Amino acid sequence: MARAICSSCGLRSQHCQCRLEVSTAGNTNGDDVERASKLSRASFCRIYLVTAITVSGFCISVFFWVQALTYARPSCHLEVLVDSFSISNVSNATADWNVSFVTRSPGNNCKVSLHTIKARLIRGGNLISESFTPDYFGKLVKGQMNEPLSYAVFKMVATTTQVNGLVWDLRVNVVSRFYVSGLSYPDQGFLNVNCDGIPVNFTVDSTGSVKGSLLGRMRPCEYLVRSNYTDTTF
Template sequence: MASATASPPPSREPPTCKETAAICSPCCGGLFTLFAVILILYSVNKAYCHAKFSIQSITVSPVSDTWHVDFLVKNPSSRYSIYYEGDDAAVRFGSSNAAVLSTSQKRSSSSHTAFSLDFVAECNTSDVVAGVLEIKLRAKHKLYGLEPDDAGHVNVQCHNLTLNHENIDKIQLTIIENSANSCYLELFADTVSVSNANANARVSAAEWRIGFVARSPVTGCKISLRPIKSRLLRGDEVIAKSSSPSMDPFGQVVTGDETNVVFETVVAMPEVIGDVIWDIRVEIIAGVKTGIEYGNGFLLVFCGDIPVNFTADPAGNMIGSLLGNMRRCDYLYRDNLNPYLESLRS
């Protein structure tokens, strides 16, 4: 009996171009859509601020030499926010130091904001011919996608500023890009207290207590500061040093986002009550801890142009306090202090 022989399977024709296109189209379409979405989000996140400042009026008080400047601001792009009324707003007037006394804002329309600024400057108003007014305001850039928002500030420069002329020359937006594991830190000198100086007895020595506060806008990190060593300068001259940690009323070392540095027996005092010392500087080496991994280290802090206003209490003692808003400090972050051990010993 003859055995049955299995017939070979029919040969399969290779897919046609149309069949291949039909199979690949969903995959290619999905990849193209994903790429387009990423490209759109990237373009939106990199969009410019587009804010525009124009000066509406300038007045100067003949009594207090206080400058009042009214701006009309074309609002920035929807992804940007500018904070006009913060206590961290700062100004500089040409080569002279200046202190912000107050700021205010009012929404004048859906596209514009009225912004007012009051400040006093180190220079006399009669000496101002054409000054450059620099303004720094806190800002935020809201990002699409999974990226955390960026924090930073807006720098506005007004050139040829006089009582009857203005020219907004440059608006620069400085934004710090944050990653998921980063901590954006801002440091300010927010209080100054000078006491134990008897004006009637012409005693020039006093205790200076300068308070500092650390902030982490947008990123919201938990910050702890501990000053290690600091020095107080007037201009380029060192007038006091301190190596004592900040203590609370119970004698415990203070750590947290606020701290004080105390300088004892400081001899830099004005001769006349009502004077302002404009060129006080503080340099600090401080330890810092944050709530993120790799966020612990040391800060080399530089706080310049701190204006201190001197008045007298009812007993005739000369006292000093910070004039205007708190002052922004610059700093360098370091993992260790090995290169700076020699300066710590001095």
């Protein structure tokens, strides 16, 4: 029997089954699958790389944004000074010595209030007197903080007329609660204040009462800021 010529492939094949073309077509489809697989892996790598770069850039942007907010936060430049000195409640041999403080915040609009908790009065390395506000912490816990006490009162300090005309250099150590307002971020904490070299001039008036006053201008103080009051010894 004569074999027909397949018009599709030009080969002599029974029943016109062009096995060569079928085989070739099969190889072609295999190449396409392999090429598609390679393209898929390359696309995945590109997508992964772009995603990693995007996430990293976002994290870096958030980090610098937080840092900028932290450093851009308004703050107070606080100055603490001894404003005045006075003597009151004079008795035969004792009197109350009063040291007044003032706070300043040059260059900004923040307002600072002080509430003295503890104070020490020292002369020549010797402790003359100390004061303490025992009910302050109870008021703080109850949320009934009274008016700011920006002064220290040393009660019943030995005082005689022999100090007439003398100038003493005193030192005052103070633990004070502070509260800052007038900012977007109000703040509060404790100050350990050291006021050294406070010149006090003593005089005696015609009635025999001892007077004391700060000699010269206000005296600046040094301080340390604490978020919590932990010093139980002072």
